Amino acid sequence: MSENNDYAIGFDMGGTKMLAAVLNAEYEVVAKNKEKTPSEAGNEEVFASIVECVDEVLEKAGVKRKNLCGIGIAIPGPIDVANGIVYRTPNLGLLEFPLRDRLSEAIGVPVVLENDVNAGVYGEFVKGCARGFLHVVGLFPGTGIGGGLILDGKLYRGSRGAAGEIGHTIVQTDGPLCGCGSHGCLESVASRTAIAKDVIGLAASGKAPYVFENAGTDIRKVKSGTLLKAIEAGDTAVADVVYRAADFLGIGMANCVNIFNPEIIVLGGGLVEKFGAEYIARADTSMRRHAMSHLVADVRIKAAILGDYAAIIGAAALVRELGKTDAA
Amino acid sequence: MSENNDYAIGFDMGGTKMLAAVLNAEYEVVAKNKEKTPSEAGNEEVFASIVECVDEVLEKAGVKRKNLCGIGIAIPGPIDVANGIVYRTPNLGLLEFPLRDRLSEAIGVPVVLENDVNAGVYGEFVKGCARGFLHVVGLFPGTGIGGGLILDGKLYRGSRGAAGEIGHTIVQTDGPLCGCGSHGCLESVASRTAIAKDVIGLAASGKAPYVFENAGTDIRKVKSGTLLKAIEAGDTAVADVVYRAADFLGIGMANCVNIFNPEIIVLGGGLVEKFGAEYIARADTSMRRHAMSHLVADVRIKAAILGDYAAIIGAAALVRELGKTDAA
Numbered sequence: 182m183s184e185n186n187d188y189a190i191g192f193d194m195g196g197t198k199m200l201a202a203v204l205n206a207e208y209e210v211v212a213k214n215k216e217k218t219p220s221e222a223g224n225e226e227v228f229a230s231i232v233e234c235v236d237e238v239l240e241k242a243g244v245k246r247k248n249l250c251g252i253g254i255a256i257p258g259p260i261d262v263a264n265g266i267v268y269r270t271p272n273l274g275l276l277e278f279p280l281r282d283r284l285s286e287a288i289g290v291p292v293v294l295e296n297d298v299n300a301g302v303y304g305e306f307v308k309g310c311a312r313g314f315l316h317v318v319g320l321f322p323g324t325g326i327g328g329g330l331i332l333d334g335k336l337y338r339g340s341r342g343a344a345g346e347i348g349h350t351i352v353q354t355d356g357p358l359c360g361c362g363s364h365g366c367l368e369s370v371a372s373r374t375a376i377a378k379d380v381i382g383l384a385a386s387g388k389a390p391y392v393f394e395n396a397g398t399d400i401r402k403v404k405s406g407t408l409l410k411a412i413e414a415g416d417t418a419v420a421d422v423v424y425r426a427a428d429f430l431g432i433g434m435a436n437c438v439n440i441f442n443p444e445i446i447v448l449g450g451g452l453v454e455k456f457g458a459e460y461i462a463r464a465d466t467s468m469r470r471h472a473m474s475h476l477v478a479d480v481r482i483k484a485a486i487l488g489d490y491a492a493i494i495g496a497a498a499l500v501r502e503l504g505k506t507d508a509a
Numbered sequence: 510m511s512e513n514n515d516y517a518i519g520f521d522m523g524g525t526k527m528l529a530a531v532l533n534a535e536y537e538v539v540a541k542n543k544e545k546t547p548s549e550a551g552n553e554e555v556f557a558s559i560v561e562c563v564d565e566v567l568e569k570a571g572v573k574r575k576n577l578c579g580i581g582i583a584i585p586g587p588i589d590v591a592n593g594i595v596y597r598t599p600n601l602g603l604l605e606f607p608l609r610d611r612l613s614e615a616i617g618v619p620v621v622l623e624n625d626v627n628a629g630v631y632g633e634f635v636k637g638c639a640r641g642f643l644h645v646v647g648l649f650p651g652t653g654i655g656g657g658l659i660l661d662g663k664l665y666r667g668s669r670g671a672a673g674e675i676g677h678t679i680v681q682t683d684g685p686l687c688g689c690g691s692h693g694c695l696e697s698v699a700s701r702t703a704i705a706k707d708v709i710g711l712a713a714s715g716k717a718p719y720v721f722e723n724a725g726t727d728i729r730k731v732k733s734g735t736l737l738k739a740i741e742a743g744d745t746a747v748a749d750v751v752y753r754a755a756d757f758l759g760i761g762m763a764n765c766v767n768i769f770n771p772e773i774i775v776l777g778g779g780l781v782e783k784f785g786a787e788y789i790a791r792a793d794t795s796m797r798r799h800a801m802s803h804l805v806a807d808v809r810i811k812a813a814i815l816g817d818y819a820a821i822i823g824a825a826a827l828v829r830e831l832g833k834t835d836a837a
Contacts (some may be wrong), residue, residue, distance in 0.1 A: 333663075
């Protein structure tokens with residue numbers, strides 16, 4: 182057993198599952214615990230199961246509440262960071278809920294809430310592929326495109342904790358309709374959803390036989406794995422769609438290079454994991470073609486390496502640093 | 510006469526003129542001096558005239574070199590901030606010149622170099638329309654579109670001092686050719702140059718008679734003033750072009766809102782000065798239509814108020830703060 186306050190809990194709150202881990206001062210996982218999120222049940226029941234999940238992972242780790250420096254919680258949606266309120270995440274079952282203060286009171290330690298993409302990028306910065314850099318842009322293409330920013334060595338949150346919506350910057354004025362209601366956002370041309378919309382069109386018109394056979398024409402059935410298998414099975418039109426999306430991602434990356442003059446861009450999420458080096462190379466080539474040459478010359482592109490633990494480590498690091506700031 | 514170190518010089522280095530001012534601790538102008546830039550003459554002659562311009566403004570102010578806390582110089586081009594080198598500004602006559610250290614040695618006080626747009630936005634932050642805010646985006650549509658960022662109360666420079674190229678973010682993939690060689694940059698659709706290209710086309714095809722009569726079809730003759738007079742004279746097609754550019758500027762502003770979650774966007778430059786409230790209102794409306802609603806709700810849009818003195822005040826503030834940081 183270690184001395185006081187050497188542990189932090191990182192907690193990734195998802196719509197279907199909650200993943201909590203006790204991490205030591207080196208951000209190594211001492212114990213973890215995964216539970217279902219009772220997202221249909223409402224604020225109090227979800228809250229009770231968070232407390233239970235925390236106590237169980239502490240028991241697994243053999244760590245007492247009083248040996249925690251705090252709990253960092255990654256939330257898949259907008260948060261009122263100043264007041265610690267989860268305010269619009271229907272798929273979690275939490276609505277206008279003061280999670281920070283309630284959990285802090287229940288467990289007796291500081292609690293920090295952070296958007297899950299921000300927490301994930303911060304995790305890669307603290308312990309992953311972006312360690313040692315000061316200016317980091319994270320982009321996570323998946324259902325949407327999440328973005329996170331480390332500027333001058335600090336997580337950048339903006340005036341209300343909602344910065345980093347790089348997925349909703351417009352790169353194609355009057356382009357495809359985006360989930361946010363706007364047109365031509367990066368997300369509308371480069372996310373897995375954007376790819377799936379085009380691929381379903383191909384399937385319906387007979388130009389993607391593997392997809393048609395295995396996913397029909399239901400957009401929800403077109404996962405990253407389906408796309409990869411379709412390309413491997415010879416659906417060349419699907420490959421064109423995926424790599425065109427990578428080209429667009431590169432335009433979003435180029436915009437970030439010109440705005441932030443970063444040292445590194447971290448790419449993660451399902452498309453990056455499934456398609457790997459070739460997808461990244463396409464995005465990289467497009468970025469270098471579209472960014473200003475003196476800004477892009479030294480920029481590194483790296484794939485995220487922490488997977489599910491990125492947000493957990495990042496959230497834990499944020500609550501640990503809160504302690505340091507208070508002490509300073 | 511005031512006590513030691515209460516004065517700073519702000520110095521705006523342009524291709525045709527140099528403007529230097531002695532500022533007191535409240536950033537009020539004690540004296541100013543304007544000289545021609547001998548930009549054809551090469552490094553040493555340009556440097557000698559900078560030293561002379563500094564000494565003359567000190568004499569006008571009745572301030573001695575030893576009463577200066579430093580000199581801040583705004584440069585219209587890329588700078589190696591870390592090493593204080595002006596490295597690619599042919600229109601100044603300076604090439605790979607270590608201006609910071611040479612001038613610091615010559616005058617005997619600290620010198621800071623900063624990009625002129627960054628310095629201008631910083632000036633508005635310190636003493637102008639963005640005073641009191643912590644998250645500020647500055648956009649200056651003119652020949653190009655300059656951008657500057659104040660994030661968490663500090664000028665954001667990026668990893669090599671070259672951040673803030675918002676004018677070269679792509680908002681219209683495969684759009685018009687931009688001066689940077691890329692296509693569809695914000696600058697290629699919203700700058701005065703972009704407007705002038707379209708207006709010259711109108712003039713050549715008989716759809717902008719005022720412009721044709723007064724500027725012919727020479728793009729260099731289409732200034733902001735020409736555009737305003739053409740609209741007032743009834744060239745409605747010109748108005749359409751200008752306001753379409755304002756709509757595009759609003760898209761660039763929306764992208765900044767979604768990325769930075771700022772409190773305020775400062776607009777400046779020739780188009781803003783000439784077209785004023787109506788132009789700003791168009792850009793504002795477009796921004797609110799294209800940005801995420803929870804991010805844009807509280808964003809203020811203000812016109813820059815310091816004009817030619819913004820960069821001078823900003824540069825002086827940066828060198829003054831350098832002193833504070835050193836002392837801390």
